[in-house]
Amino acid sequence: MYGDPADPGSEALEARPDMPSYTRDWRFDPYHQGLGFAREHDPGARHADTEWTVYEVFQQDRRGEHHHHVGSLHAPDAEIALVLAKENFARRGNCVNLWVVPVHCIHATDYADSDVFQHTTDRMYREPGGFQGLRKDKIHGHAQRDDHVEGVLTTAETELNASRHRREGP
Amino acid sequence: MANPATGAATVAPATDRTALDTPPPELLGALKRYLLALADDEMLLGHRDAEWTGLGPILEEDIAFSSMAQDELGHAKIWYGLRHELGEPSPDRQAFLRDAPDWLNARLLELDRGDYAASLVRQYLFDLAELLRLEALTGSAWKPLADAALKLRQEEKYHLLHGQAYLERLAKGADEARDLLQAALDRLWPYALAIWEPVEGEADLVAAGIVPASAALAPVWRAAVVTRFERAGLTVPLSHDAVTGGRRGEHGPELVTLLAAMQGLYRSDPEADW
Amino acid sequence: MTDEARLADFEARIARGEKIEPGDWMPERYRSQLIRLIQQHANSELMGALPEGQWIPYAPGFKRKMALIAKVQDEVGHAQLLYRAAETLGKPRHEMIEELINGSSKYSNVFNYPCDTWADIAMVGWLIDGAAIVNQTIMQTGSYGPYGRALRRITYEEAFHLKQGYDLVVTLITGTSAQRAMCQEAFSRWWWPTMMFFGPPDKQSVHTEVLQRWGIKPKTNDEQRQIWLQKFVPKILELGLEIPDTALRRDAESGEWHITQPDWNEFFRVINGDGPMNRERLALRRLIYDEGSWLRRALEPHLALPKAA
Incomplete structure (x- = not known):
């Protein structure tokens, strides 16, 4: 995957002399990403991500069809899970109905x-x-x-x- | 889903005329200004919302908010498109070649995006207003406007569900979150009131049954805002002092910065195909 | 059942072309390699949203602006799907994102190069998304069910990314002389990172064999790179773009492309944190997570700050 970066070989190959170098002295600095601030403050993460419940998402493409499993997401409760599921899984294609089910409510065979x-x-x-x-x-x-x-x-x-x-x- | 904005009676433009396919020539200027205000509001909100794309607080929410940004830009394109049919340049040229004094957005929409609490509050205040306005516009005597309003109203439903779900939970969830939301509401309030600043010539459009009177919608909106925010445990400021001027082309430095970024590349060669 | 018998079962299942599912017995090494792989893939999607996302406010015109938002949105969506796939192997998402932010889990090198011009967006959309499609289409045939399912959806969406990237390249290369120059300049810069995208040559890769047998990595780095070259070099030449590798040639007999090796020292330098943009990208990611933490805390009762009296 992507060159499997953590799987490096040992020996290094010869570099080509005509490879461009990335040492340009200017850089595109978009105003909205707060890069300057980020560079200066570099806060360090306090809490990297949610530990919310995982909800499995089921989508019905058309009335009359079965709901089918399309994926899962993290959400604090079922209502937000439904709000998020719409754009996470049904932003393309047909959908008339969504179900979300907390993953711990699903019982499966082994x-x-x-x-x-x-x-x-x-x-x-x-x-x-x-x-x-x-x-x-x-x-x-x-x-x-x-x-x-x-x-x-x-x-x-x-x-x-x-x-x-x-x-x-x- | 019931109308989440109001629950109250919507304000339809006072009209007993038959539907207009073409607007009366003497109202063309006012109509174009009204549409421009609608378009500019949506364009800038979409632009500001999209500043969160890839930078959202949670993966799932990042995705949802990016959709809303696209919705707003899509709405802007439709309003600019209606103006295009009335003889104005293409939507691209209207949005990407116009200087700040020619923008008629309410200043609420040009303000820097701020923190996520500010973005949620701005979005929600605006969505409540937009839904009200769209509902009223579905009764417009000018048919293309009524048709467009009918179409755009659908997407607002989701926006309000999204805003409401977060607002209620966050405001009740923790002091830290409630304080951020309250601070955002206090800061944005005078700007939000100015959503209802009328464009020049609105009264003539109202008389012709083409648009609703902003002054009639404002109190309905205000009541809806008070109900929703206070239910979530937030305090809506009592002030009626609005930061107006946006609908006359008076803007803050934020809009100049925004337009420099948004239009810079396009303007580097407006004749080129991008 | 002994572990050897289980391993034999497991390998036989993969040899039959059956998929491995979350509840199945699997060798610890299979689990750990897959987590590493999927986690890095998810990281790459998330970090890939940054260089392109920075151009959203600047995109020229409605179509480009909306398409770019949709594309970056998809990338965040891919990260979401992939982290979920990795979570099925037992590692929670907050741990993975923590590791990304503290620099202990890697992501693709290409996102540690600058995107300083609009034409860079064209190149990322065309060359890099094209390479990602080659990689992901191959990985889809891999043995782990949840990863394959996520990749099927991702590949479908990447097709739209590739189209918008290609459309951008064609628009610029057939545009004004300034646009053409910008396009060529960006292309020349992106050629070498693209050559590095699939990783070091096979002779340098140490544990490819078992990864192939277990269906974790169905094709080698060189095989993937070759597929990309077959698809892209003819199109690059057709568009009249000049390839900076002057020694690039096609073997008449085998049909294979022979490339000049990029600077693999640079590759390892960038992987180890010393690329042109590593520090800034990670600092931005940390800032984002810090800025969003109040919202996550508020909806997570056990992490909320104590209520004031």
């Missing part, structure tokens, strides 16, 4: 136990793909593929797309 989510036995019976190869034999007694379910799903999908198209334009 990654070490993530094997509990693995499906070792045959669970095809709960997937649509587990019912492929239905034939109309049983109904009509002759070999013909039964595409009733696919037909229903296709119609539903067509409707969904059409309504999306109407809502969002082409």
Whole structure:
């Protein structure tokens, strides 16, 4: 990262004689950064940053969609967390709603136990793909593929797309 | 979110005329001055707010305040843009090529940014005024002005939420913070009162139903300010002495310094593309 | 499970291309190297806001002014995201910022060079943000989940920074003769710090191997520098900018660019605090934190000063 500065090598390479040197005797001194003051006083930090609660932030892009996790921030309470979350996470793009949740209120499974989510036995019976190869034999007694379910799903999908198209334009 | 500024009735310009698409020629000068005052206020506030960008007290707050700076500059651009449609130069040229005596901002907005307490208080005092004014302007007989006001009003809601949330917590949080806020309020108060100094010719615009009377908005604003600040435990000064003159082009040395920085590079070659 | 077995699991997971998440077991060295890396990255974003932020009041025209505010705002936002990513490894943010301010935690050297002209803003936006995008796109493929997630968002925003930087460069280089001269002058100064951006040559880097195996640093300094050169040198030549490295050449067979090495002594000098702007930048950062401390204290009851009676 950025040249990994804390990972320096040992030997130094030859410098080029035509490298510019940065010893110009003038310097741009912006009026608002108080550089002169900072140079003179150099106060030393008394309290470098907050030790506020961390809030996890969830954003809903549009009505009808799920909220999704976008990040987290430090805030003294939930109301300020919401005020800050708006500009920290929703200053670009769509957003209609935000949630903030104190991080200590989130209960999570342990990654070490993530094997509990693995499906070792045959669970095809709960997937649509587990019912492929239905034939109309049983109904009509002759070999013909039964595409009733696919037909229903296709119609539903067509409707969904059409309504999306109407809502969002082409 | 309810109207956080007032809760009271808004002041609509007195008009029973039909909407104007083009302003009457005899009012053009006054209208341009009024718009310039609006634009200059926002421009300078945006500029001052952005002096905190990268230097804020907390990372998260730095980001929020920078957004507000951008909002104010965006508003300024819209007001300058309306003037541009009335025959004035481009927004860039209005903002970056004009000398201090031609600026019509209230002096509140040109003052140095001060500490963060001063910036929060200035922002909040101004936002309360701006929301009131914008709400009234949505009833303007000149349609472009009413449309613009309607659009800009939205962003003010967030500004007030932000200001209110901090003000209430900080003023009640610790003596140190309350003292800083009170000091800022005391210092800024006479300047804030002058937000309502009318530009020359305002009365004619009011009569034509194009803008609300500043004198009518001022007490509504003052009541809202008193309610909000006193609820937070701060004392609003009783004084009615305003530091006026800004709307006539009379400014302090702060504006000269500010403009020298803001316009210097642009003016080094105004014909160049930057 | 023994630590060796855990390590084998950990390395196998990374080899499979799976990400490491905060609750996972990880070697102490992985944790400490990542904290150091992400913390320095966050520091760099925060310190990078200073040289550009100083130009906000001077930016010529609405578009430049607003874009620069938005850009510096994003950088503060990146610092925010990255410090949060580092915090998931167990180090609180106030400790990290304390270390930045007292000089014990580093940040990128480029921000210890002056930005004395408007064209410097163009160069930082184009050359340095371009280099940052190369670096961050690569680091995104790294093994630590929270860092990768932060970088995905950051890279998206950096695309806007690069565009505004490039737009600035093109505007200046196609502008008046004074603008062109300012542009070339700034470019010549920024060439060498840009060459140093990715760090010393690989042959000088001591622990790259394990960092690569653990997916902390997916590509070496030289590989990253080469990617940048491939993308940028042709564009620099197309714009008619003169590159101060007169010996720069492209190997016809391998297609690789050969550069004159910058002064790595200077690099280490600047890293160790003795650059043209180190003292001022840190003094300003300290001032900022001092100026803002009343507000943080007020909202943090256990740190508040005692109430007067």
